[in-house]
Amino acid sequence: MTDCTLAEVAAVLKNANTVFIACHVRPDGDAIGSGLALCLALKKAGKQAYMLCEDEPPARLQILPAIKTSLTAVPQGVSPDLFVAVDSAELNRIGVFSQYFQSFKGNTLNIDHHVSNPGYAKYNYVLPESTATCEIMPEVLKAAGWEIDREMADLLALGLLTDSGNFTHNDVSAKTFSVAAELKECGADFGGIGYQMFTRQTKGRALLYSRVLGGMRFALEDKLAILTVSKKDLEETGTDKSQTEGFVDFPLSIDGVEVAISLLEVNRMQYKASLRSKRADVNAVAAKFGGGGHVLASGCMLFGEYEEIIERLTFAVYQQL
Ligand SMILES: [Mn+2]
Structure with missing residues (x-):
């Protein structure tokens, strides 16, 4: 469920100085891609941002340099003022960080596309008609006035490709393709990422x-x-x-x-x-x-x-x- 506007999401992100972002345990391309794209955008906007995931992203996802930057524990000596959960249908999906999130005194934000998401944050931006959280994230970044660079576009393309089953799932919509077109214009390498994720094997x-x-x-x-x-x-x-x-x-x-x-x-x-x-x-x-x-x-x-x-x-x- 969504209980805030896109403008409010953008304002919450822009007003933050230090941000923790967490995705679900055993991360997939959408979880890690959407979280890291947001993380890079926040850093580019001059903020401190950290991507948290209880599990190390698996080897098959290690195809983009940013993916190795996710942390498996909260960094010491950092006090964030915003905690964002991405691609996580329930709070306990973020694993070891859910306790921290629950008792967090600053703002919390939940960006997701799962229909069952109950809205566990202060601000919840959940669009269940989206095939991926990476389909939602570009509009969030744009609303904040942040440019999607090539590195972010690749991360978002990764999630869009994997959660849509290479654009074959039933929930792929016209919006999915228009987001893909936008990411392509930002330089996303759909061919290369698609090959890595769906074609190559040992x-x-x-x-x-x-x-x-x-x-x-x-x-x-x-x-x-x-x-x-x-x-x-x-x-x-x-x-x-x-x-x-x-x-x-x-x-x-x-x-x-x-x-x-x-x-x-x-x-x-x-x-x-x-x-x-x-x-x-x-x-x-x-x-x-x-x-x-x-x-x-x-x-x-x-x-x-x-x-x-x-x-x-x-x-x-x-x-x-
Ligand atoms: Mn997803």
Whole structure:
């Protein structure tokens, strides 16, 4: 929910001298991109600004120099007068900094695009129709009268690209493209960032992918497709589970497949399932096994023998089709 105007957001930012910005734990491109773009703009405007994130941004996001500047702890001896949370649907999403935020005496500002955001700050600027926080941030910077330089444009492009699934998600709007056009005019390297985020991979990942696809299974009259990544697959291709991201999208792209599942062997008799769906409610499927997520994308942990897990999942999916 939004309870202030864009002009008020701009005024709060312009009136601040020392600013903490925090994004959610396990940051994605949108969280770190929107936060750091704001951080750079504040610094350029002569203010002290610090980007905080409980977790170090993962290696796959380390494609822009600014990304390594985020801090995992509050800097000592700094007393900010404004604390901004970005891309965080709930206050506890900013992890270790949520206590600090809650008891903070200065202004607090919440800039986000999640529909469930309850508005936990003094000023809340939440636009749920936006595909990314990076779609909102450019208008905030412009309202404050701050120019978006090339470095900021790249950070914002990163978030726009990743949260929109390379401009393919259903919530991509005309505004998304007009913001992208603006960022392009500021020098954003959409081609290069897109290549880094969506195309390039390691030899190990390519080998792992070919093995995993080779073992793809179908059930429920080919409406369900299942991929399995075993520990042995990871070992023999010299990869780790971080490189299985996106695998589950491939079986879902098959004509006739309604639900796709990727099973990752975590330990003997323990599998982490990622579920994706075209229409069926896979949040309900995951909930049966103590997991959850969204209607079309969810996850859960399963314990037991492999074939038995496949049977349990298949039945649970069958009930949602
Ligand atoms: Mn986001």
